[in-house]
Amino acid sequence: DAKTTQPTSMDCAEGRAANLPCNHSTISGNEYVYWYRQIHSQGPQYIIHGLKNNETNEMASLIITEDRKSSTLILPHATLRDTAVYYCIVPPPPEGGSNYKLTFGKGTLLTVNP
Amino acid sequence: EAGVTQFPSHSVIEKGQTVTLRCDPISGHDNLYWYRRVMGKEIKFLLHFVKESKQDESGMPNNRFLAERTGGTYSTLKVQPAELEDSGVYFCASSRRGPLLNTEAFFGQGTRLTVV
Numbered sequence: 021d022a023k024t025t026q027p028t029s030m031d032c033a034e035g036r037a038a039n040l041p042c043n044h045s046t047i048s049g050n051e052y053v054y055w056y057r058q059i060h061s062q063g064p065q066y067i068i069h070g071l072k073n074n075e076t077n078e079m080a081s082l083i084i085t086e087d088r089k090s091s092t093l094i095l096p097h098a099t100l101r102d103t104a105v106y107y108c109i110v111p112p113p114p115e116g117g118s119n120y121k122l123t124f125g126k127g128t129l130l131t132v133n134p
Numbered sequence: 135e136a137g138v139t140q141f142p143s144h145s146v147i148e149k150g151q152t153v154t155l156r157c158d159p160i161s162g163h164d165n166l167y168w169y170r171r172v173m174g175k176e177i178k179f180l181l182h183f184v185k186e187s188k189q190d191e192s193g194m195p196n197n198r199f200l201a202e203r204t205g206g207t208y209s210t211l212k213v214q215p216a217e218l219e220d221s222g223v224y225f226c227a228s229s230r231r232g233p234l235l236n237t238e239a240f241f242g243q244g245t246r247l248t249v250v
Contacts, residue, residue: 054238063138063225063241064177121190122169122227122239124177 024108029129032102038095040128042108045089051110053084054122055093059104064124067093067106098132105129136160138242140226146248152214155245159208159228166209167229167239168201172222180224183209195220216249223247 025043032038044053054069068075068082070091075082081094095102107127139158147153159166168180180199181191185206194201198217203209213220223246227239 058177063243064227066238066240069238121179121182121193122167123179124169126176 024110024125026106026108026125026128028126029131031131031133032095032098034100034132034134035097038093038098038102038130038132040093040095040106040108040130041090042093043090044108044110047088047110049088051112053082053088053091054109054111055080055082056107056109056122056124057104058107058127059101064107098130100132100134103130103132138226138228138240140224140242140245142245143243144246144248146250147216149218149249150215152212153216153247155211155213155224155226155247157209157211157226157228157242159226160230160240163228163230163240164206165229165239166203167227168209168211169225169227169241170222171225171244172219175222177225180211213247216247218249221247221249 052069052071055067056064057067058064068077068080070082070084084091105127107124109122111122138160141156145153164185166183169177170180171177179193181194181201182189183203186203200212223244225241225244227241229237229239
């Protein structure tokens with residue numbers, strides 16, 4: 021599995037952009053980078069994923085470096101409800117084409133302050 | 135479209151009893167996963183179904199845990215007999231069929247199991 025490294029915690033002011041970094045220096049060419057988050061006591065929530073190009077959806081943007089060894093999740097206008105643990109995950113390639121095993125590490129606790 | 139539904143949301147049982155957790159995936163999702171978060175630990179993968187077949191059950195802790203998905207729709211996870219260390223939050227997730235490296239998994243709200 022490609023190991024990911026994230027800061028333990030970060031703070032962000034409400035209304036400002038939150039930039040969450042992730043290192044995945046051992047990522048291989050066909051492995052995607054996924055971001056999930058878990059708001060307290062809820063189930064994990066999918067945010068975004070990408071392979072090599074930058075991606076944007078209604079929740080966030082994902083910036084992947086050209087060498088793919090790191091990425092940044094950007095929440096453009098953080099709100100108090102974005103306070104959560106954010107997980108950067110690189111699932112291993114499927115075995116037999118049918119595996120999708122998310123490995124949740126400790127993630128980054130993002131606290132959005134008023 | 136309904137999301138992934140888990141039942142019950144909470145369960146408190148005594149050590150040695152049996153508990154069955156249920157997960158209803160999003161309609162049409164062939165892939166179904168069970169995960170568990172034990173207090174203070176990270177979320178851990180338990181097993182993966184494709185339709186009714188177990189594709190990967192490498193994360194199942196021991197033979198006290200039995201997961202089924204008869205008919206390829208909803209799934210159950212039975213713990214028999216329950217032990218204190220089985221306490222935690224059990225999450226179910228589902229994803230649609232297709233290139234599995236390029237699709238997202240949708241999680242339920244979890245079942246909080248407390249064994250006393």
